[in-house]
Amino acid sequence: MLATPPDFDVLIVGAGISGIGMAAHLEMMCPNRSYGIVERRADIGGTWDLFKYPGIRSDSDMHTLGFVFEPWKHEKSIADGPAILDYLNRIADERGIRDHIRFGHKVVLADFRPDEARWHVTVELEDGERKLLTANFLYLGSGYYDYDDPYDAGFDFSEFEGQVIHPQFWPEDLDYTGKKVVVVGSGATAVTIVPSMAEKAAHVTMLQRTPTWMFSRPARDAIANFLRKILPEKVAYAITRFKNIRMQDFTFKTARDKPQKVKDALHKRISKTMGNDFDLKDFTPPYNPWEQRLCLVPDDDLFESIKAKKASVVTGHIDKFEAGGVRLKSGELLEANIIVTATGLSLAIAGKIDLRMAGEPVKFDERFYYKGVMFSNLPNLAVVFGYLNASWTLRADINSEFVCRVLNQMEANGSDLATPVLTPEAEAQLEEDDLFDFSSGYIQRGKHIMPKSATAYPWRLNQEYLYDRKVMRKGDILDGVLTFTKAGANAQSPDEQLEAAE
Structure with a gap:
């Protein structure tokens, strides 16, 4: 282990709904944990700051697109973009979250070093300069679509004069x-x-x-x-x-x-x-x-x-x-x-960040979701991919709360690695499910880059919030799958690592 602590206990990527929600949960549930938020844009809001088209509004009611911890106070439950941005800005200011945000920071590379139990995150600034940040835990609130390149339907507009x-x-x-x-x-x-x-x-x-x-x-x-x-x-x-x-x-x-x-x-x-x-x-x-x-x-x-x-x-x-x-x-x-x-979006996994573990590229399409928040055999990483049949924030809320519970468990037992362990033998027994049982074009086009989902918990991205909420909020963190270990020990199994490190 390095003698110096990481820059952050938790580094959050993205200052949209997912990132602001995670920061608020950290403030409430893990007050002793340091955190930072890196945001590539100049302001908070994510999608709601990017999209400026006429009439931009939610397509979910704000009593579910809003956070569980912050009431929606406007009369309209179907809100326009400016009202949603006002809601997010108020939360960021009232809870002291804005002070933790570094704007104009685009994450281009994140490499997890298991022997150090920390992420080495390379960010690119607006002037092209690159900086290195380190964190024990990485939380990706970077959304689900490509911010740079929307779906190109291949139309030829060369003759169109407008x-x-x-x-x-x-x-x-x-x-x-x-x-x-x-x-x-x-x-x-x-x-x-x-x-x-x-x-x-x-x-x-x-x-x-x-x-x-x-x-x-x-x-x-x-x-x-x-x-x-x-x-x-x-x-x-x-x-x-x-x-x-x-x-x-x-x-x-x-x-x-x-x-x-x-x-x-x-x-x-x-x-x-x-x-x-x-x-x-x-x-x-x-x-x-x-x-x-x-x-x-x-x-x-x-x-x-x-x-x-x-x-x-x-x-x-x-x-x-x-x-x-x-x-x-x-x-x-x-x-x-x-x-x-208005022909659709292009799906992107992990915000198009070059994610690696010990220098080796992480291939998400070869890993299984763990409870819709982490991935098989990938330590100290969590993401948000919202529901297709309900509001995005419902998933963001329960994922944030679950990760805070994981962080508190790590603190309680003195571990610095949290890994959903899936052995080759156990993986061979899994029955793979259709990750998204939806025929939408953007879903079908992006399936090949997405992680795997099994037919049964915990190795799946579920589409049933009420069940997920019960499991994520009340289920035992020590479920025999999520393994807590210490870094730096020369051992084969996670249990041996923790025992040797102690």
């Missing part, structure tokens, strides 16, 4: 007043952009290859706002959070067990706004609800834009992009001055 915009890199000075806009895509981003741009544009067309299941709900949660008037803030928030978590779980399971029932309910909501004579073909996907994530339409904004003739939805295949717009294979021309390519 502007082409990708939502991930929205120009702040874009003036689309009175312009004809075609938004290519039908996911959450497109469903957000279309009604927002329709307020000023001449017309906005959402061009989709395949329809998406959509559900409408009020942006304000009447029950939540009522409870806030009659109950203490934290109590009202806890009740609303419990209600919404249960509703999410019930809806997802019903969609899987009785898909036709959910289809009928979703169509009924659209017809209530658009009228019973409205053709639902553009809102009827060829797959069942929750085989891909449902798209939220708060306050019926998309449907109201269509009713007002300010927006339309077209289902078809692109033939080519011409000078004046998009030519479909049906022969129809969709006129456009601006084309927005």
